Amino acid sequence: MNLLAAERIKLFSTRSPWWCTAVAIALVVGGMALLAASAPADIGPIPTWVTSQFLQFGMVVVMVMATVSVTTEYRFSTIRTTFQAVPNRTAALLAKTAVVGIVATIAGLVSAFGGWAMMALLRPDPALALTTDAQWRAIAGAGPAFLVAAVLAVAVGILVRQTAGAVALLLVWTLLVENLIRVIPDVGPLIYQWLPFTNIMNFLAGGSADVEEEVGVMALTPWASLAYVAALAGGLLVVAIVTANRRDA
Amino acid sequence: MIESVGLTKRYGATLAVDDLSFSVRSGTVTGFLGPNGAGKSTTMRMILGLDRPTAGEVRIGGKLYRELTHPLRTVGALLDAKWVHPNRSARSQLRWMARTNRLPEARVDEVLDIVGLTAVARQRAGTYSLGMSQRLGIAGALLGDPEVLLFDEPVNGLDPEGIHWIRRFMQQLAREGRTVFVSSHLLSEMALTATDLVVIGRGRLISQGPTAEFADSASGAVVQVRGPHLGELADVLRQAGLAVVDVPAEAALHVSGSSTEHVGEIAAANGLVLHELSRRGSSLEEAFMEITKQDVEYVTGATA
Structure with missing residues (x-):
C-alpha cells in the first residue's frame, strides 16, 4: 500500500499526467460531440461501436502518459532514488504499473461514457441505448482496453528507458505499423489478426457486421482478443521487470 | 560498518x-x-x-x-x-x-x-x-x-x-x-x-x-641542500645511508628520511660548503597526486 501511495504521489506531483489524461478524455468526448453534431440526419442511427474509433486516439495519449511516467524516471535518474528506497525492484515497478493502470482505466471509462453521453445528448436515438452485450462492451470495455494498453506502454518504457524512443515506438506501432502489416500481400491479413492493438479494437468493436466488413473476420472473439492482449501485456511486463532487475539502475 | x-x-x-x-x-x-x-x-x-x-x-x-x-x-x-x-x-x-x-x-x-x-x-x-x-x-x-x-x-x-x-x-x-x-x-x-x-x-x-x-607518510618531507659541491655531497650522504635525489632544476639535492641537523653535520664533517639547508614539506595535494600518479602509471604499464 505504501508503494502504491508513493507512486501515486510521484505520478500526480508533476503536471504532465494530468494534462495527458485530460487531453485523452477531451479527444474522445470532443470527437464524439463533433461526429454527433455534424453527421447528416438521414444517415440513420449511429452505432455504439463508433466510439471505439475515437477511443483509440484517447488510448494512444494515455499510453504516452504511461510510458513517460517510466522514462522520465530514467531521464532524471529518480529511478535510482526509487530503487534505493525500494531495493525490491519488482515490487517498485509493479506498484508503478498498478497506479498507472488504475489511472488509465479511469481515463478509459470516463472518456467512453462521456463520449457516449455526448452522443446520446446530441442525437437522442434508440440505437444508442446500452442494452446488448456488444453495446456495453463498446463503452464499458474502454476500461480494460485502456488498462492493457497502459501496461504494454509501461513495459515498453521500462525496456526502452528513453522518452523519445519509447513514445516514437508506441506511436509508430499503433498508428502506422499495424495498418501497414495489414496490407502486406498474402501473409499480412494473417499476421494482422494477432497484433495487439487490432485485438484491442476487436474487443471494443468486434462482432458487428460493419467492422467485419472493414477488417475482415478476426480469428479471435472479442473477449478472447482481450485475454490475448492481456497475456501479451503481462508477458512483456515480466520481460521488462526481469530486465530491470538485471540491469544497473 | x-x-x-x-x-x-x-x-x-x-x-x-x-x-x-x-x-x-x-x-x-x-x-x-x-x-x-x-x-x-x-x-x-x-x-x-x-x-x-x-x-x-x-x-x-x-x-x-x-x-x-x-x-x-x-x-x-x-x-x-x-x-x-x-x-x-x-x-x-x-x-x-x-x-x-x-x-x-x-x-x-x-x-x-x-x-x-x-x-x-x-x-x-x-x-x-x-x-x-x-x-x-x-x-x-x-x-x-x-x-x-x-x-x-x-x-x-x-x-x-x-x-x-x-x-x-x-x-x-x-x-x-x-x-x-x-x-x-x-x-x-x-x-x-x-x-x-x-x-x-x-x-x-x-x-x-x-x-x-596518510598525511604524514604521504607528505614525504625532504631536506633540500644546495651548494657548490653537490656531487661530492651526494656521495657522502649516500655513504651515510641516506636516500638522495638529484634535482637539477633547482640545482639542489633532496634528502629524504633525514633532518636538517643530520645533513648539516655530515656536510661539516666532510668540509663541504652549503648554500642552503632547508626542510621542504610537499603539500598534501602534491603528495596525493604523486601517489595516485604512480598507481595510474603502474596500471597502464601492466595492461599495455
Whole structure:
C-alpha cells in the first residue's frame, strides 16, 4: 500500500499526467460531440461501436502518459532514488504499473461514457441505448482496453528507458505499423489478426457486421482478443521487470 | 560498518573497480579519496545496490543493501543532487520517498527545516540553485534518520558558503555518532573533515587508514641542500645511508628520511660548503597526486 501511495504521489506531483489524461478524455468526448453534431440526419442511427474509433486516439495519449511516467524516471535518474528506497525492484515497478493502470482505466471509462453521453445528448436515438452485450462492451470495455494498453506502454518504457524512443515506438506501432502489416500481400491479413492493438479494437468493436466488413473476420472473439492482449501485456511486463532487475539502475 | 570485499565492476573492456576491499568504521567520517574517474561513484552505487558488482560484495552492518527492510532508515545517500524531477516540488519528492519506507509525513517537514528549505519546499525543484539542490539531496539522505550516510562529492560546484555549510554539517553528523562515508577528489577537503581515509586510484585500493597517518607518510618531507659541491655531497650522504635525489632544476639535492641537523653535520664533517639547508614539506595535494600518479602509471604499464 505504501508503494502504491508513493507512486501515486510521484505520478500526480508533476503536471504532465494530468494534462495527458485530460487531453485523452477531451479527444474522445470532443470527437464524439463533433461526429454527433455534424453527421447528416438521414444517415440513420449511429452505432455504439463508433466510439471505439475515437477511443483509440484517447488510448494512444494515455499510453504516452504511461510510458513517460517510466522514462522520465530514467531521464532524471529518480529511478535510482526509487530503487534505493525500494531495493525490491519488482515490487517498485509493479506498484508503478498498478497506479498507472488504475489511472488509465479511469481515463478509459470516463472518456467512453462521456463520449457516449455526448452522443446520446446530441442525437437522442434508440440505437444508442446500452442494452446488448456488444453495446456495453463498446463503452464499458474502454476500461480494460485502456488498462492493457497502459501496461504494454509501461513495459515498453521500462525496456526502452528513453522518452523519445519509447513514445516514437508506441506511436509508430499503433498508428502506422499495424495498418501497414495489414496490407502486406498474402501473409499480412494473417499476421494482422494477432497484433495487439487490432485485438484491442476487436474487443471494443468486434462482432458487428460493419467492422467485419472493414477488417475482415478476426480469428479471435472479442473477449478472447482481450485475454490475448492481456497475456501479451503481462508477458512483456515480466520481460521488462526481469530486465530491470538485471540491469544497473 | 561498511565492508567491501573484492568488489569489482567491469563495464565492457573497462575495469572501473578492481578487487577493492576496504572497511568503514562505525561513528567516523571516512573520506573516500581518489582522482576523477577512479571508481568512487561506481563503488558508491554498488554499496546502494544500484549497480551490480561483477565480482565481490559490499555489506552494511553485515547485510547486503537489498536485504535491508526500509533501507532509508539505515543508509541515507546523496550521490547526485540532480537526481530529482525538475517539475516536482521538494516536498513532493520527499513525501514519496517517505512513503516507500513508512516514514511519517511530519519527518518530511523536519528534514526540510534541518536543511533550511522550508520556505521554498513547494517550489519546483528545477528552479533551485545547485546549493539548494544539494540541500534537498541531504534532506532526502536524512529522511530515515539513518545510521550510515553516503555523500558523493558533496562540495563539488558549491560556493564557499555552501562548502562551509556542508563541512560543518558532516562534522555534526559524526558528532551525533553516525557513520559518514564521503567521497572527494580533494585531499585538502578530506583533511578537514575525515578522520579515516580510503584512497583509490584506477579502481584499486592505494591505502586505508587514519587521515593523519596518510598525511604524514604521504607528505614525504625532504631536506633540500644546495651548494657548490653537490656531487661530492651526494656521495657522502649516500655513504651515510641516506636516500638522495638529484634535482637539477633547482640545482639542489633532496634528502629524504633525514633532518636538517643530520645533513648539516655530515656536510661539516666532510668540509663541504652549503648554500642552503632547508626542510621542504610537499603539500598534501602534491603528495596525493604523486601517489595516485604512480598507481595510474603502474596500471597502464601492466595492461599495455
